[in-house]
Amino acid sequence: MKLCYAKFNPHQYLECHTLDAINVLKSIKNSFPWLEELSPGIFERSFYAVLLHDIGKCASGFQKKKNKWGYRHEILSVPFVQFLDFSERERNLIALAILTHHKTLDELEEILPVRIDNIGPLEFDEKLDELLERAEYIEKTFISRIPNIEAYYFGTTKLPKRFNLPPDWKERLRDFDFQKLTEWYENNLEAERGTLTFMRGLLNASDHLASAGETEILLLPDIVERLELKIPMRKLRPLQVAASNSEGNLLLRAPTGYGKTEAALLWANRNAFRNKEGITSRIFYVLPYKASINAMHQRMMDIFSDPSLVGVLHSSASFYLYTSALEYKRLSSLYHKIYTPLKVTTPFQLMKAFFGVGFHEMLKTELSGSLIIFDEIHAYEPNVLGIILAMLKELEGLKAKTMVMTATLPDFLEELITDTADFRELKTSAEEADKFTRHRVHVIDGGMESVGELIADLGIHKKVEETSRPGLVACNSVDQAVRVYKELSEDYRVLLLHSRFTYGDRETKEKLLLEKMSEYDFVVATQVVEVSLDLSFSTILTEPAPLDALIQRFGRVNRQGWKEGRIEDVYVLTKGADADRKIYNPYDVVEESLKILQDFDGKELRESLIPELVSEAYAPVSDELVEKVRDYQNTAQDVFNNVKPMRTGEDEQKFYQMFNGLEAVPGVYQGRVSELLDKKMGMELYRYLIPIPMWFYHAERKNFHRLSDKGYGKYILVAELEYDPNKGLQRVPLSEGDII
Known part of the structure; x- marks a missing residue:
């Protein structure tokens, strides 16, 4: 036979x-x-x-x-x-x-x-x-x-x-x-x-x-039992206790440092389906940025220990696992299946289920009965917010439950969320919120033109010396950050952090900050610092931005100061660069934020006031933003309705066009990348890739070309632009010289 x-x-x-x-x-x-x-x-x-x-x-x-x-x-x-x-x-x-x-x-x-x-x-x-x-x-x-x-x-x-x-x-x-x-x-x-x-x-x-060699899906152990190893339940804060007793969708607002993550896990523990072996509901912890996702994955690993229990999903998750010395090939494959019970991810990974991307039926099956936690929901652009709202509607029909939490949520966004689905709302009391007050605001006329003189005049360098902690200089654009870095480097020990470094150099810089922070006088950074590592700077000098973004930046200063009732000074400039109007559109929010902060010049910014102030900053444009978000929500709902099970999604290509950015190798490294491809060391190649926004690619298109894939499976984009490990990718054509 x-x-x-x-x-x-x-x-x-x-x-x-x-x-x-x-x-x-x-x-x-x-x-x-x-x-x-x-x-x-x-x-x-x-x-x-x-x-x-x-x-x-x-x-x-x-x-x-x-x-x-x-x-x-x-x-x-x-x-x-x-x-x-x-x-x-x-x-x-x-x-x-x-x-x-x-x-x-x-x-x-x-x-x-x-x-x-x-x-x-x-x-x-x-x-x-x-x-x-x-x-x-x-x-x-x-x-x-x-x-x-x-x-x-x-x-x-x-x-x-x-x-x-x-x-x-x-x-x-x-x-x-x-x-x-x-x-x-x-x-x-x-x-x-x-x-x-x-x-x-x-x-x-x-x-x-x-x-893949697996014969069962994994279940999460009881969350309370794991959390008790870190936080005694008797020491829980009021909102954490309330979250642990809340059933159904939940909207939670609490100050930075309050313990919203623990509150979310306790809510999940309360609302989860379970059997004798453990929690059966899949839990998705959704964050907007890779840096915060990686940091949250490490935090969840600290609680649950086993990498099979805690997954991470984003476009470069395989490289993150690879550099974390985890079993990246097996894990990155399993994290895309109904196997791992808790996943930290971007919203774009969940959107695939509703846009009909890939094996979308498998993801939609996994999302049924799930618990989804949206953290930092204020950080999304109107198009993404609209899609998330449309997803909330779909998730209700799948018996999923959702928790939304943030420290800064404008009223218009809260109304959009609560109009879309039925949410219970939890907020810290004014008295409790004010215990987390840590900052005294100073509004400074001018911009970053002579930043060295400004730092001297404000005495910021003295604060750095006293605390042995670097000051943070926050810029709105990469070009501005590079210029400021060059100026400050003449007199101080400075580290530059922005989005146009290779993944390898970004990883090196973040490790330096974590391990040798005291060796720097200043860190110059763009918006990446708003969601980056868990670091505490001595003070901040920042360009103007929307109030919620400024609050996030302030949150990088004196992070644990609330424990001792310590207040630190933060400095906001009144003038940004011309390019800021493209970055923050509508710019009215920035101007309104500055007006609001003028009233607090030289005063403590009490945490209890922040929700009201953020709503006030957005008030002039709230109707316009609501209309935009609703338009995107309706469009997304039409797309979702058009998705047919067992057929290729008609809008799959549209999804990738909307959300997939580009990655490129700096021209100086193309020789090394070719060598890695010849040796079939594709994962090492990621160290030399830089995320490229579509606007940047179109603006500099003449300086990009394709490198033969040599069996890699996709073409490699090369940016023939100057690159420096200290400054990142510059908008200057690559000069003649040896290719590494």
Whole structure:
């Protein structure tokens, strides 16, 4: 009897891979009970989809040539569903899940068998003959074991015995009507949208995890027990206690340093589904920037210890894992599957489920019943906010719960959120908030033109000497930051931090700050400092910005001062660079923020006043911003409604155009990058990449070119611009010289 393998590296028999996938499905079934409420019978149907999904691999051509066979094994698997004792609807749902578990319907439609006047299709008949060469194996080895697999999955008292192979099964396989199946899909799409999504999502999840060598999904341990190792529950603050007792969606506002992260975890612990083994709900902790995501991942790792329990998802997460000495290949793959119970991520990763990107049904299945925490939600542009609001609507329908938290939330944004979904609101009392007051504001006429003289006049350098902590100089643009860095470097020890450094140099700079902060007099930085490392500077001199952004910058000064009731001075300039009007649009918010701060010149900025002041700063443009956000929300909702399960998302390309930035190698490093590619050391290449905004690429397009990919899998963009590890990428064409 000829054997049948489902996997070849290493070899694995069909029944073994199928049982592994069944184990994964059983694990999800025991963990995701809400799916039965959303689609009754989903786990019984999915069992048979998983059971039969790879049976077409028994074709002799596939066994000999695998990926070079030239036909789709799932097309041969589908006809077996006719032997299931289900209604036509349920058989069609199972058939469609099997048919699309690798390719979408639109990708398959040209090769699906279609018979006209009982003639053809010859290729399907030929491939079916190849399958029937393994008929003995199918009957005596694989199908004979189905009753035992059913007993294992359903339990001996609940055996459905749905699969019955008739004597004429070989002839009946040939007569399966694929055209009728696809017509049923089109006619029932709207009514079955959710079920089709979960059918494909569960089969993909089971198949992908089994192929990765996993046989179950992981659960999170009790969060309170883990947190108690860090914070005794008797020392919880009032809002943390309130969050731990809140059920349903929650909107929380509290000062920086209050412990919002712990409050969010306690809320998640309260609202999570769980079984005897642990918390079954997937938890997504959403942040706007990679730097804050990486820092939060490390913080969660400190609580939960196991990297399999805490995932990280963003566009360069693999490099972050690689540099963290973690098992990056395995983990970066598993973090994209329904495996890891807690993931720290960007909103763009979640948006893929609703834009129809990739295996979006699997992500949408994972998001069902989930707990989603949006931190620093104020930091998003109107287009992203609009999409997030549209997502909130969709998530409600998936039985997910959401927590939104921030230290600075304008009233207009709060109203947008609470109008979209039902949220309970928690805010610190004025008395409690004021305990976290740490800053005295000084508004300084002028800009950064003679920053060295300004620092001397204000006595900022003396503060640096007294505290042995560097002062922070915050600029709104990279060009301004580089100019200020050059000037200050003549007299002080200065470190420059902005977004146009290679990932390797950025990592080095952040390590220097963490380990040798006292060796610098000043750190000059752009907005990256608002969400960067957990550092505390002696003081700050900053260009004008919207009040919420300024509050974030102030938060980098005297971070733990509230413990001792210590107040430190912060300095805000009245004049920025001309380019700031493009960075902050509408600029009215910046001008209004300066007016507000003028009233506090020389005074403490009490934390209890900040929410009201931020709302006041946005008041002149709130109607305009609300209209923008609502327009984006409605557009996003239209896109979401247009996404069809089991088909390629029509707006997938639009998603990547909207959110995928570019990455480039500085011209000075292209020789080294070519060498790494020749040595197949692709992960090391990331050290030499720089994130490039689209506006920058278009402005300097003549200075970019493509480097041959040399098998890397995608082209490498090269920026023929000056690069210095201390200053970053400059808007100056690369001069003649040796390429490293």
